Amino acid sequence: MKKTVMAGFAAALLTSAAGSASAEQLTVFGPWLGPDQSYVEAVLEAFAEKSGHDVRYVGSDSFEQQIVVDLEAGSAPNVAAFPQPGLASDMAKRGFLAPLGEDVADWLRENYAAGESWVNLGTYVGPDGDSALYGFPFKIDVKSLVWFVPENFEDAGYEVPETMEELKALTEQIVADGGTPWCIGLGSGAATGWPATDWVEEMMLRTASPEDYDRWVTNEMKFTDPVVINAIEEFGWFARNDDFVAGGAGAVASTDFRDSPKGLFTSPPQCYMHRQASFIPAFFPEGTMMGDDADFFYFPAYEGKDLGKPVLGAGTTWVITNESDAAHELIAFLQTTEAHEIWMGLKGFLTPYKAVNPEAFSDPTLRKMNDILLQATTFRFDGSDLMPGGVGAGSFWTGMVDYAGGKSAEEVADAIQKSWESLK
Amino acid sequence: MHPALQGLITIIIGVGGCVGYFYFSNFVLDRFLFPAKGPQAGRNINRANMVRPWLFLFPAIFALGLYLAYPVIETLRLSLTDRNLGGAFVGLENYRQMVGEPKFWEAMRNNMLWLIVVPAASTAFGLMAAQLTDRIKWGSIAKSLIFMPMAISFVGASVIFKLVYDTRPAGQEQIGVLNAVWLAFDGGVWSFVVLRLLPAVLLAAFAVLMLYVIYLALVPLLRRNTAHSGGSRLTALVRVIVAAGAAWLGFLASRSILPVLTVALPYGEPQTWLTIPFWNNFFLMVVLVWIQTGFAMVILSAALRGIPEETIEAAVIDGANPFDIFFRIKVPQIMGTIVVVWTTITLVVLKVFDIVFAMTNGQWETQVLANYMYDKLFRANDWGVGSASAIVIMLLVLPILVWNVYNARKEMR
Numbered sequence: 054m055k056k057t058v059m060a061g062f063a064a065a066l067l068t069s070a071a072g073s074a075s076a077e078q079l080t081v082f083g084p085w086l087g088p089d090q091s092y093v094e095a096v097l098e099a100f101a102e103k104s105g106h107d108v109r110y111v112g113s114d115s116f117e118q119q120i121v122v123d124l125e126a127g128s129a130p131n132v133a134a135f136p137q138p139g140l141a142s143d144m145a146k147r148g149f150l151a152p153l154g155e156d157v158a159d160w161l162r163e164n165y166a167a168g169e170s171w172v173n174l175g176t177y178v179g180p181d182g183d184s185a186l187y188g189f190p191f192k193i194d195v196k197s198l199v200w201f202v203p204e205n206f207e208d209a210g211y212e213v214p215e216t217m218e219e220l221k222a223l224t225e226q227i228v229a230d231g232g233t234p235w236c237i238g239l240g241s242g243a244a245t246g247w248p249a250t251d252w253v254e255e256m257m258l259r260t261a262s263p264e265d266y267d268r269w270v271t272n273e274m275k276f277t278d279p280v281v282i283n284a285i286e287e288f289g290w291f292a293r294n295d296d297f298v299a300g301g302a303g304a305v306a307s308t309d310f311r312d313s314p315k316g317l318f319t320s321p322p323q324c325y326m327h328r329q330a331s332f333i334p335a336f337f338p339e340g341t342m343m344g345d346d347a348d349f350f351y352f353p354a355y356e357g358k359d360l361g362k363p364v365l366g367a368g369t370t371w372v373i374t375n376e377s378d379a380a381h382e383l384i385a386f387l388q389t390t391e392a393h394e395i396w397m398g399l400k401g402f403l404t405p406y407k408a409v410n411p412e413a414f415s416d417p418t419l420r421k422m423n424d425i426l427l428q429a430t431t432f433r434f435d436g437s438d439l440m441p442g443g444v445g446a447g448s449f450w451t452g453m454v455d456y457a458g459g460k461s462a463e464e465v466a467d468a469i470q471k472s473w474e475s476l477k
Numbered sequence: 478m479h480p481a482l483q484g485l486i487t488i489i490i491g492v493g494g495c496v497g498y499f500y501f502s503n504f505v506l507d508r509f510l511f512p513a514k515g516p517q518a519g520r521n522i523n524r525a526n527m528v529r530p531w532l533f534l535f536p537a538i539f540a541l542g543l544y545l546a547y548p549v550i551e552t553l554r555l556s557l558t559d560r561n562l563g564g565a566f567v568g569l570e571n572y573r574q575m576v577g578e579p580k581f582w583e584a585m586r587n588n589m590l591w592l593i594v595v596p597a598a599s600t601a602f603g604l605m606a607a608q609l610t611d612r613i614k615w616g617s618i619a620k621s622l623i624f625m626p627m628a629i630s631f632v633g634a635s636v637i638f639k640l641v642y643d644t645r646p647a648g649q650e651q652i653g654v655l656n657a658v659w660l661a662f663d664g665g666v667w668s669f670v671v672l673r674l675l676p677a678v679l680l681a682a683f684a685v686l687m688l689y690v691i692y693l694a695l696v697p698l699l700r701r702n703t704a705h706s707g708g709s710r711l712t713a714l715v716r717v718i719v720a721a722g723a724a725w726l727g728f729l730a731s732r733s734i735l736p737v738l739t740v741a742l743p744y745g746e747p748q749t750w751l752t753i754p755f756w757n758n759f760f761l762m763v764v765l766v767w768i769q770t771g772f773a774m775v776i777l778s779a780a781l782r783g784i785p786e787e788t789i790e791a792a793v794i795d796g797a798n799p800f801d802i803f804f805r806i807k808v809p810q811i812m813g814t815i816v817v818v819w820t821t822i823t824l825v826v827l828k829v830f831d832i833v834f835a836m837t838n839g840q841w842e843t844q845v846l847a848n849y850m851y852d853k854l855f856r857a858n859d860w861g862v863g864s865a866s867a868i869v870i871m872l873l874v875l876p877i878l879v880w881n882v883y884n885a886r887k888e889m890r
Binding site: 117118121140143242244245306309312441442443446447450451475476 | 577578579639644645649747752840841852855856858
């Protein structure tokens with residue numbers, strides 16, 4: 054009796070081992086929970102069906118902390134989707150990530166709009182000191198958007214500005230007509246100040262070259278550099294003028310970023326324009342019809358400066374944290390139009406992949422945003438997310454709150470630079 | 478599997494495992510290792526009884542070693558190494574770097590503030606509540622209301638208080654209670670009384686309290702001067718230090734009475750309470766005081782009831798007024814319990830993390846040590862400095878812990 058049980062057990066072990074030889078188990082770790090989790094699972098489901106692997110997704114709301122612990126402890130998932138490329142680059146340096154290979158880099162170059170920007174974004178220095186492509190950017194958010202109410206623009210006879218010069222002229226025009234052009238809110242609880250970092254990053258891209266931007270986020274160019282000070286002051290042109298901002302400059306720092314777009318929809322409007330990333334419609338009043346009640350345009354670049362059409366954004370970078378064949382197969386699957394189009398049909402997904410069918414977007418607003426992404430000549434990732442946490446999620450935020458409160462740009466930049474140096 | 482089912486299974490396995498361990502380990506010991514029969518039964522029984530305590534202690538020792546001793550040693554090791562250099566030994570370099578950071582000193586300063594204010598306020602409020610609710614009919618209802626915050630997690634309490642401090646732009650309706658009240662003060666008599674006179678009186682009261690503390694600390698010294706007794710140098714030193722600290726705090730308080738009376742306050746404008754440097758620390762402390770007062774009240778109330786009636790009756794017959802009875806009869810008798818409550822809350826305060834993390838994340842000069850450590854470990858990914866700050870917290874906790882255990886054992890004797 055005992056023998057037959059043992060034999061049966063051994064047979065079961067053998068068959069399960071044989072089964073896993075062809076179909077591996079693949080674990081994917083990402084920052085998505087709630088409805089977003091079902092979206093990413095839909096994509097992974099399609100991959101599982103195609104490849105026959107057993108794919109499991111785990112989400113965490115403290116991804117950044119958890120992944121470091123997992124990697125250090127040697128219990129890494131196979132694939133991880135990093136929302137912060139800066140952290141991924143740290144992990145690559147410590148040898149926790151597997152390079153994706155030169156052909157994936159070539160694929161990005163050819164198939165993603167502004168391809169070189171994406172290759173740069175995913176290229177990190179490895180443990181041996183050589184740089185290679187480690188990250189595959191997948192699921193992008195666009196930040197360079199200005200939201201407005203078309204009806205208000207029509208009533209006042211304003212045109213959507215095509216260049217930064219026009220935008221500034223429009224701002225002054227609205228004031229001359231007795232209105233208030235902008236709603237800006239930096240409040241975000243413990244993270245207060247981050248919306249202003251986005252503004253400064255946008256201004257860096259519109260007043261300096263992408264190379265300067267890259268040097269800035271790595272601190273090769275100091276915060277106290279005149280180029281950076283100039284970008285901060287460009288933001289100040291909009292935010293520190295009592296006539297330009299709803300509630301006056303004093304209200305900028307204390308207004309919550311979730312409340313500030315509501316000024317667009319009051320009657321008479323508290324403001325005409327609001328610059329914010331693609332997620333902000335979630336905080337519009339209930340029943341707002343996108344396209345009719347609210348719309349957006351690309352936050353324009355200076356015509357006088359030959360910097361093309363830069364787009365600021367964020368998103369996730371997928372990396373292999375525990376190498377296996379299935380992990381490489383998943384990265385290969387992300388290079389198919391299918392993987393992109395499944396998530397496009399759901400929500401909250403943009404892609405710079407040129408070959409996808411735009412009709413696959415469930416929502417015309419997303420399609421229009423994606424156009425901005427596809428027409429970009431340069432794409433740069435949210436700089437504060439690339440900086441060390443102590444700066445990008447610390448002194449840069451508080452510095453911007455101080456700046457909005459009236460401190461000079463030099464003083465603020467000096468404080469941020471000092472905090473950066475103390476990290477080293 | 479449903480999480481509830483998982484939990485149930487975990488409980489069954491856990492409890493079953495514990496019972497199974499003790500049962501089977503005893504069984505093995507008595508039946509196979511040292512059976513109480515045969516030629517050497519007597520010797521075997523003695524040996525089994527020598528092994529048995531260790532068998533029962535083993536799970537606890539093992540778990541303590543695995544979850545406490547090993548992490549402490551590992552933290553100490555990490556704090557002396559630099560991971561960027563491949564884990565090389567760098568001596569006290571991490572500590573040097575940490576001490577050079579202004580954020581660290583800000584965290585130290587704030588922790589000291591928390592240590593002074595929270596245990597004192599919680600114990601004082603708890604004692605007050607315990608004394609007052611003992612005398613009234615609906616005392617038990619009041620007690621349960623005060624105790625209830627104990628059931629709320631720190632993060633939950635932080636979320637509640639975040640709503641209290643919430644700010645909306647001027648012109649919109651304020652949903653934060655504090656701002657709604659603030660906006661009601663738009664100059665006039667009451668805003669003078671509440672916003673200037675009341676804080677000034679509080680500060681003056683605090684200064685007087687500090688004078689009393691100095692008096693309490695120094696009186697035994699002055700008396701002892703006549704009869705010199707050796708061996709109390711340490712207590713004398715502690716008393717002088719306490720007196721000096723109280724003098725400094727009292728000086729600070731009395732110095733700021735005038736500025737408080739004359740300060741220009743931005744009436745009628747909604748305030749972002751949590752971003753006002755220095756004062757925002759106190760807005761955060763309120764949360765912990767709110768939670769811990771219930772704890773202090775319950776323990777002190779039990780202690781108050783344990784006071785023998787005879788001493789109080791004797792005091793009443795001798796003509797003592799209620800204040801005398803409370804401060805001279807009751808409080809000295811429960812001093813031991815007060816100290817235990819005080820130190821227990823002090824330990825909680827030293828580890829305070831959740832409240833700061835959930836409310837300000839250490840921004841606007843509200844950083845505390847535990848949050849600083851989290852920041853270093855998980856945001857800056859600097860395990861050296863993170864571990865160093867963990868060791869600092871441990872060193873700060875240690876003396877209080879030792880003293881607490883010492884006191885508790887003295888009580889038991």
